[in-house]
Amino acid sequence: xxxxxxxxxxxxxxxxxxxxxxxxxxxxxxxxxxxxxxxxxxxxxxxxxxxxxxxxxxxxxxxxxxxxxxxxxxxxxxxxxxxxxxxxxxxxxxxxxxxxxxxxxxxxxxxxxxxxxxxxxxxxxxxxxxxxxxxxxxxxxxxxxxxxxxxxxxxxxxxxxxxxxxxxxxxxxxxxxxxxxxxxxxxxxxxxxxxxxxxxxxxxxxxxxxxxxxxxxxxxxxxxxxxxxxx
Ligand SMILES: Cc1ncc(CO)c(N)n1
Numbered sequence: 001x002x003x004x005x006x007x008x009x010x011x012x013x014x015x016x017x018x019x020x021x022x023x024x025x026x027x028x029x030x031x032x033x034x035x036x037x038x039x040x041x042x043x044x045x046x047x048x049x050x051x052x053x054x055x056x057x058x059x060x061x062x063x064x065x066x067x068x069x070x071x072x073x074x075x076x077x078x079x080x081x082x083x084x085x086x087x088x089x090x091x092x093x094x095x096x097x098x099x100x101x102x103x104x105x106x107x108x109x110x111x112x113x114x115x116x117x118x119x120x121x122x123x124x125x126x127x128x129x130x131x132x133x134x135x136x137x138x139x140x141x142x143x144x145x146x147x148x149x150x151x152x153x154x155x156x157x158x159x160x161x162x163x164x165x166x167x168x169x170x171x172x173x174x175x176x177x178x179x180x181x182x183x184x185x186x187x188x189x190x191x192x193x194x195x196x197x198x199x200x201x202x203x204x205x206x207x208x209x210x211x212x213x214x215x216x217x218x219x220x221x222x223x224x225x226x227x228x229x230x231x
Pocket of ligand 1: 044134207
């Protein structure tokens, strides 16, 4: 079995819990509470900004131009393309995207980004890829599943979101992650492969927790007047 397939198999209970999450189910049913959509976009905007910085750390682990090009293209994808699903949520919630930018990261989003940063600063390229992969991978599977099960038409409020993540482009990104993870695993020792599995599972758990964070509008326990830091 490919190492990437083993990662996916070990994470199966987490992926299934994500498919059953009320936020994700709500996207399929065209019915997500407005405040959950707003909290999601506020947090995801900052999460994706941090993700680009993490891709920069990943570039520092690359020894080939091919790997560098992949991460460079991923930064372009986040900055130029992933604004579309955010806009879909904003339209449904009836808010302006510009008004949701510059929030401080809530605890779960902070935890998730720091986990990926730690793996990319201290780990190998394989560990970095394993920590980052659940990001496109879970969304690709959510998108593909909702596309086939709901088969939304243009009247569906989340038609754009489902079409975006169920699209082949996100599938190709996931497959590239898998191929690069497999190539790294072939060169890796047992300890490194254990760490790759551990990073992959933790990021998958944090993907699930990110949906809960948005659904329950998780905040820091003490609310402050100023929100100076979005880092
Ligand atoms: C938290 C999170 N995970 C994955 C994606 C998909 O890129 C996203 N936009 N946000």
